[in-house]
Amino acid sequence: MANSPITDVIFDFCGVLLDWNTRACLEGKFPDDVVTAICADNDPHGFFHYEDRMDAGEDFATIYPDVVREQGEDIAQIFKYYIDHYADALPRTLPGMVELMEDLKRHGYGVWGLTNWSHETFHLAFEKFPRLEQLLDGTVVSGVEKLHKPNADIYELALKRFGLKAEQCVFFDDTAKNVVGANEVGIHGVLFEGALAARDSLAQLGVRL
Template sequence: MNIVFDFGGVVFRWHPASFLARVWPHRVADLEQGATVAEQFFENYGGDWGAFDQGLIDADTVIQRIAARTGWPEAEVAQVLAAVPDELQLQSDTAALITELKQAGHRLFYLSNMPEPYADHLEQAHPLREWFEAGVFSGRVKHSKPRTEIFKIASERFGLAPEACAFLDDHPANIEAAHALGWQALLFTTAAQARQDLSALMR
């Protein structure tokens, strides 16, 4: 089987509400408030952050835009961006699943919405080339999920027809977009659930 992993929230930790509670304790008192602030900051990965995800603007520009839009000081916005690499911790249960799937002979790939500075960090911090045959980062191809273009780019880069790919992602909109293009897409909640869902596909 050809299995394509999303990164944030699947392979690497990404939980904006708790992340912002740690980085901005003076602004975020609890997870509920963290979720509200995350909506303002990341705009559901559209707007300013979406442009950063797609590599259309750099880190300095997204800091300026978020500060101008929200009124938060640029230094505080920059603090959040600087803290993202530490947030992207490898999730041990998913790492175990990756090892298990590779040992079973499955082909593994990745398709991630990831600004280029964080893509660089992940490549330097983890043996991505050992885990995956190939991958696509949004910041490098100037397109992001759930848009059609990035799925087409991934399919071409992997040399696979969409229906030959099992895609794991934690965002329903990305799953819906992948399904519409013929991918076998599975909503990721936990590595244990993903293992069960993939086993069902293999039957």
């Protein structure tokens, strides 16, 4: 596989192409201690869990009663605010990533997206950062497909839909289990650690920019 020429590069969105920052959405709107708890890795209020359900294809309206029952009305209202103002949690594209995509396109490589994201909020990515939509040749969104990284089926769907061969693709994700999922279907999965490191990884795989 290592000798196969790379023809296409697939990118995750949040944490790779986009800065995803829950605190940026909530800070100053709700008590500091509550925001800190929500943004912690061990968030006792389950925001990531509920958002993960949305990413897998469930509607907000279906999930919201569970948030009320499990977390209480006050936390549920904060979660509703977060989803209603989701664009505020996307402050910027990550440094160097638009330029990397532009360089890949300029040199004839395919550039694609594969993201765990709710079908109800994904449109905000392209509305806020239209250059991403211009550069990507296509994107598979988990919440639309009701499939979810790191399960093999979503990678296989992306390969089929984009008309790609796994061994000729590189996939960048900031979550280790999603990288493993890509590797398991034959894609060169790489843990994202910034644009410069991504360029180094691509160069090691034979991509010339």
